[in-house]
Amino acid sequence: MSEFRFLHTADLHLGKRFGALPEEVRARTAEARHGILAHLAQVARQHGTQHILIAGDTFDTETPTDRVWRQAVAAMGAAGDLHWWLLPGNHDSLGAEALWDRLRAAAPANLHVLTDIEPIEMAPGVMLLPAPLPRRYPGRDLTEWMNACETDPRALRIGLAHGAVRDFSEDGGGNDALLAIDRAEAARLDYLALGDWHGQMRLGPRTAYAGTPEQDSFRHEGPGACLLITLTAPGDAPQIERLETGQLEWHDLAPDLVPGQDPAALVLAALPADPAARRNHLVRLRPQGRARLAEHAALEALAAEVGPQFCHFVLDCGALAIEPDAADLDRIDRSGALRVAADRLAEAAADPARAAPDRAVAAGALNRLYGYLQEGAQ
Amino acid sequence: MKIRSITLSDIRQFTRPVTVGGFAAGLNVLAAPNEAGKSTLFDAIHALFFIPHRSSRIGHLRPEAGGNPEIRAELDLPDGPCTIVKRWGRGAMAEVIRQGHVIARADAAEAFVTGLTAPAEEGGPAGLLWVRQGVIALDDGSRKEVEGALLARRDLMSSVTGEFETVTGGRRMDRALARAEADLERLVTLRGPKAGGPYDRAKKAVESLTAMRDDLAQKQAALRDALDRRRAARAEIAQWSDPAEAAHRAQRLVAAQAAHEEATRHAERLAGLQATADHAALRASQAEAELRRLTEAEAALRRASAGARSAGEEARAAEGAHHTALAALGDSRAAVEAARAGQEQAEGVLAAAHRAVAQEAAQKRRAELSQRLATAQELTQRLLGARAAAQTGPEAAAVAALERAETTLAVLERQGAAAAPQIVLRYLPGIAARASIDGAALEGDSPLPVLAPLTLDLPGLGALSVTPGQTVDARGLAEARAERDRARAETGCADLLAARSALATRTSAQEAVALIEAQLRGLVPEGIEALKAELATLPEPADITGPVDPAAAEDHARQARATLEGARQTEARAAGLESEARTRALRATIAAETAARALQQAEATLAAFGPVDEARTTLAAALAAATAARDTARASHAAMAETAPDPSATAAALARARSVVEAADREVARLGEDLVRLETLIDVHAGNGVEEELADCEARLARAGADLAAHEHEVAVLRCLIAALTEAQATARDRYFAPVMAELRPMLRLLWPGAELRFDGESLLPTQLIRDGRAEEIGTLSGGTREQIALLLRLAFARLLAKSGRHAPVILDDALVYSDDDRIERMFDALHQQAGDIQIIVLSCRNRAFRDLGGQKLTFTEAGAV
Structure with missing residues (x-):
């Protein structure tokens, strides 16, 4: 036959x-x-x-x-x-x-x-x-x-x-x-x-x-x-x-970050280069590991900038631990009450004696403080 | 810097030079009345340091008459004493002199002065520490002054603890806090998620989707259940509708019907045999019964005959006993009557004895009451007389008035007599003629007072009129007499003696009245009328007859009652015995009659059988024949029953077979109906895509849950951030103001133990006073409290300045206006406490209040004065 x-x-x-x-x-x-x-x-x-x-x-x-x-x-x-x-x-x-x-x-x-x-x-x-x-x-x-x-x-x-x-x-x-x-x-x-x-x-x-x-x-x-x-x-x-045969592509990106990396560049490299093709892509960005406040902010800025180009783009930083360094904290303030508050939040975020949700809340608060002040600076 | 002395020339009211000298290093007080020049001194010190000598801004210092204001100040500086001299107007000059040498002039001198302290508008301590009159609070004064003071505080605090903004985060902190609070307010209120906000929407979405999911899950379960039931129903219908099964059920029904018909026929034959046996048994039973009845009739006749005899004898004996009981009853009733008569007679004697006793008691009472009544009536008569006597005669007051009038008159008369001229006639011996007055001869050698004009008839000589002149108070005497006469008339007596006697009589009568009234109260406390009423209720005396020994009568009556009771009991017992005997006699009579009738009936019954022996033979033969027929029929029935089928079993089998067939039909019909219902349900639910909806709903719920969790996280983050910022800001503010508070606290606590102040970061001024654990806004405090806080704060700032190497005097021009005496004492303590290393100059018009302040007293001294 x-x-x-x-x-x-x-x-x-x-x-x-x-x-x-x-x-x-x-x-x-x-x-x-x-x-x-x-x-x-x-x-x-x-x-x-x-x-x-x-x-x-x-x-x-x-x-x-x-x-x-x-x-x-x-x-x-x-x-x-x-x-x-x-x-x-x-x-x-x-x-x-x-x-x-x-x-x-x-x-x-x-x-x-x-x-x-x-x-x-x-x-x-x-x-x-x-x-x-x-x-x-x-x-x-x-x-x-x-x-x-x-x-x-x-x-x-x-x-x-x-x-x-x-x-x-x-x-x-x-x-x-x-x-x-x-x-x-x-x-x-x-x-x-x-x-x-x-x-x-x-x-x-x-x-x-x-x-x-x-x-x-x-x-x-x-x-x-x-x-x-x-x-x-x-x-x-x-x-x-x-x-x-598929029209839509789904991407689950979970880059494992360490402080000092350029997370935005890492993510961009994993995304379709052609902006016009991005409308057929769905992206879930779940960075892992640790990042400094500035790097975290960079990721959020990236999401805000390129996210709308995609069919769907979601940034989930729940698994990304904040590891603020001295420069980050200096950007908040070099001394005074703001610096005291930032130091306390950073300490709470890294305190292993605290429950994970409490650490996440403290990290989020520190992140938010950084964001507010950076917005003001701009 | 410390001021040692200051001299003013041509400044306001001081057209001649005046000096305020002797400033001490610590506390200095210039307490003087208004217009004394305190504010002038304050303004002069201000001008010395802050108004250049060439300035024209000294109009306010110039005297009304004109002149060129000049100020000379002796100062102690860290590098030694020096003198500053400044003059404005014509001949304006400025000099700094040290050790007798001018070390700076004009602009150089001004530069030297400026170096000592910056102007207030540039944050110099004067704006902070020098308080002119009327400026009480820290933020009083002109805008320029307020700004200058703020600048001074900033400058001071910056030098002590750094920039406020740097320490507390400043505007960046405020901006971050405001952003966080605004973001939080967008999500929540104090009561929970903000209505209509994203958090609220997320929460409601979860609630709504949960409800929808539950509803869909219910529908899905219903659909699954319907599918399962439909599957089961179809399987069951298929089973019921199986042709082999149906044929089997039909065959079983036919077989059951046949078996049941055969069993029915067999049962009918058995019933015939049973009926034959039953009929023979009935006949045998009847014959047996007749035979037994004959035997019983013979026995009954014998028993009736014996019974009739026995009953007749018993009836006669009972009649005799009844007669005996009747006689005994008659005797006992006669005894009762005799006892009752005896008892009535004894009761009569007892009643008479009681009446005699009562009569005797009444007689005694009557005699006693009559005696008391007679006595009382006699006393009443005496009382009437005594009362009349008690109303007769003068009142004691009238007698006393008469005594006073008599005394007055006697005194006047004695005084008149003593003062009046006296006439003493001495008759020559041998002369008988006698002088007379109004016809009454006047004896010689006896002094005659001339109380009123009189005329002496001198026989043989004429008349001699004598007028006493003013030596006698004739009018007073007349008035005294008139008064005596009026008093006497009041007593109704002729003279005082009679009046006193009448009063004694009246008093005696009043005492008698009281005595009689007391006797009457003791004798008839309820009154005479009550006594009479009681007397009227007592029975009249009557003759007492019969025995009067109630005890003997009572004893006799008691014995009579006992005798009656004994007779009655005997009668009752006799009546009982008679009744019993009568009943027994009646019953015995009835029994005898009944036995006679039974005998007649037994005889009749036996006679109905005819000849007894013949009847017995006939009945025995019939019994034997019926018994044989019965036994034969029973044997045939037993033989047939052994092989007969059980009709009830065959009927049950038939019913079962029939019910199986019918149940199958019913079940198929029911399942068919169920199936239709289930099909409809499935069509509806399946077509609506319940599972699709459910899967979608669950996915959306998961997303909504994540969204809600994100909002909850956001709220937690914002709250965490706000708490961290607020706490850090508060801590920083406390730390920032810690140096001020360290200086302020000891003084503050002189006034309010445990008190604290809370500061505002903008104004660097206190906004709240914390005392007794309660925060009070400064603006709501009393004027006194506010001025005290302001002054203490200035002292604290002064100490901080001193610690930073900038010693500056504190000058207070009437800074304690509203403070009460207690507080002002404690403020004085605070001033002393601070004056240890700070020069404090207090100017006050409250000379008396500030007398106790202590410190160095300052005065204005004119130049050249000693």
Whole structure:
């Protein structure tokens, strides 16, 4: 047979609302998430494949709104030249009967809802072995049946599953339901397409997590992507190619600072250089370690200056300890009551006998005093 | 610098030179009345140091008559004594002289003077330490003076503890504090988050989202529950609707119905056999009963016959006993009547005895009361007489007046007689004729006082008229007599002796009245009428008959009562015995009649059976036949019952089988309805995206929580900063003013133990007085307290100046205007305390008040005066 190509993707989490983000950012992230279906279709066509395998968590919840699932069905139906293969994951498990009942009822012919544990011939000579999740935490390895599943030895065997193999679980679920890492070999699969881990990761020559095509948190660096899988013959190693699909990039920057560094320069170096491209980036800047008052102020000034260029920019200095030096304190005052107050605050901020929240409050107060006086100086 | 002496020439009222000399190093006092020149001296010292000799600003010092003001001052400087001389106007000059040599003139001399002390407007100590009249508080005076004083304080404090701004953070501190307070006010008020502020919004957002999250979680739980229940319902319906199961239930129902019908038929046959056996048993039972009744009738006849005999005998015996009891009752009733008559007679005797005793007591009382009444009536008569006598005769006052009038008259008469001329006639022997006055012969050798004009008839000679002139107070005598006559008439008596006698009689009668009244009160305390009333209530005397020994009568009556009681008890017992005997007789009669009727009935019952032996044989044969038939039927029933199915068990099995089928139908119907309801619920909730909403809400809640935490942190940060700044500022301010307070505190505490002052950083002046743990604004204190604080503060500043090497005299022109005597004493103590190393010059018009200040007394001395 000729080679068989398909797109492997997972974890679209359609309907996710990003409540943790400010209102003005949520609309963009939600829209990028919904637009990923059309984008995947476009990528599939660009790479000459008619099949898109979604390895679970197409929807963010088991009861998405009518608007969400109907628009998703419409988007997939609109790409009538492609076949969409949907596997229930832990977020949209078969426990969500209402969802899957409705999907089945409303699904166009090119939308295949994989709710049963049985092999399906997705194309002539290509058998798909799905492992749908019956409930959110199934408590067992749902791919185990694939070992005993006999198919035409001349056919390609593709496994489709959702869940953690090692400790890769987005939900931190218990590891009593780990998928066997050698399932592809044990079940004679030409490829095992996995979902759940939002980062892309290959676990072997025949096993990979596709990651989410549109990132949804600061947990994974870089843009979302999918995998283009090419199978040539049963038993042959698959060709696996990463294709970037995400519109938005999430950056979780946690530079470990020491006094004397130029924190603004460090951060700037980690940010996209092109200011115009920054509108597609979300940044969480969580400096760690220690900084002087001036360095702290520089970080805040940087955030105030470049933050608005980004889709979302948040500076969290909660983990950055203030270590004022003599120059910092001199800038507050060389002597007198201001200096006394500053010294006391600095002492309280560094006092190990105090509780961490009290130290943080004292550090914040010192920082604020510095800021007030610097504002006045300017 | 210390002033030793100062001489003024042509300055205001001092057109001739005057000197104030003898200044001491410590406290100096110039106490003089107004217009004496104290303020002139003050202004002169000021001019000496601060008005250049060429200045025209000395108009206020020039005398009205004109002249050129000149001042000469002897000073002690650190490098030795010197003299400064300055003159203004024509011949203006300035010189500094040391050891008899002029060491500086004109501008050089002015420069020398300026070097001693800076002008007040430039912060010189004069603005701080020299208090002219009317300037009481530290911030009084013209704007220039106030600014000069502030400058002086700043200069002084800067030299002691540094710049105030440097120490306390100054405006930068104020700006940071104001920013922090403004930022905090934007977030919170004293009561909590500021309404409508960002903190308040964050808090409300968390509350709102929490409520929304809880609501959505509830909805989600409801949805999950509905899904679970729908799944269970579907599974159950599938189970109930399984065709094999349904067929099995139907088969079980048919089998149960058949088994039950068979059991029913068997049961009917058994019931027939049971009825036959029951009928035979009934007949056997009836025959047995008849036989038993016959036997019992024979026994009853025998018992009735014996009973009738026995009852007749008992009735007769009871009648006899009743007659005996009746007789005993009659005897006892007669005894009672006799005892009652005896008791009545004894009671009569007792009553008569009591009446006799009462009559005797009444007679005694009557006699006593009659005696008292007679005595009282006699006393009453005497009282009337005594009272009449007590009203008769003169009053004691009238008698006393008469005595006084008589005495006065006698005195006047004796005085008149003593003063009047006397006529003494000495008849010649042998001459019988006698002179006479108004016909009365006048004896010789006896002096005759001439109290009034009189005429002596001198027989043979004529008449001799004698007028006594003014030697006798005839008018006073007449008035005395008239008074005596009026007093006498008042007494109603002829003379004083009679009046005294009448008064004695009246007094005696009054004493008698009092005595009789006392006797009457003792005799009849309630009055005569009450005595009469009591007498009227007493019975008239009557004859007393019969025995008068009540004790014997009482004893006799008691015995009669006991006899009656004994007779009555005997009667009661006899009546009881009679009643019992009567009852027994009646019962025995009734029993005899009843036994007779029972005998008749037994005879009749037995007669109903006919011939007794024949009846017994017939009944025995019928009993045997019925017993055999019963036993046969029972044996057949037992044999059939052993093999018969249990109809109740088959009925229960049938009911169960039928209920299973019906329950299945009902359950399917119920589950179907549930399913419809659940489907609807699921459709509604699922379509609304409850979980999606919940996930979103939880994420937003987490963000809102973080936002709230950030605001809480912000509030904590601002409060921490404000506290740190406020504390540091207060500490710095205290430290800044510590040197002043160190000087001030001992003096301050002379007035108010434990007192402190709080200073303002801008004015460098005290704003609050802390005493008795209470802070009082300086502006609210009394004028006296304020002037005392101001003066003490100046002294403290003076000491600070001295410590910094700038000795300057303190000059106070009537600086204690409002202080009371007690405070002024303590202020004097403070002045003495400070005058140890500071020259203090006190000018006051309160000569008396400042007499006790002590120190060196200063005076104005005209030049050349000794």
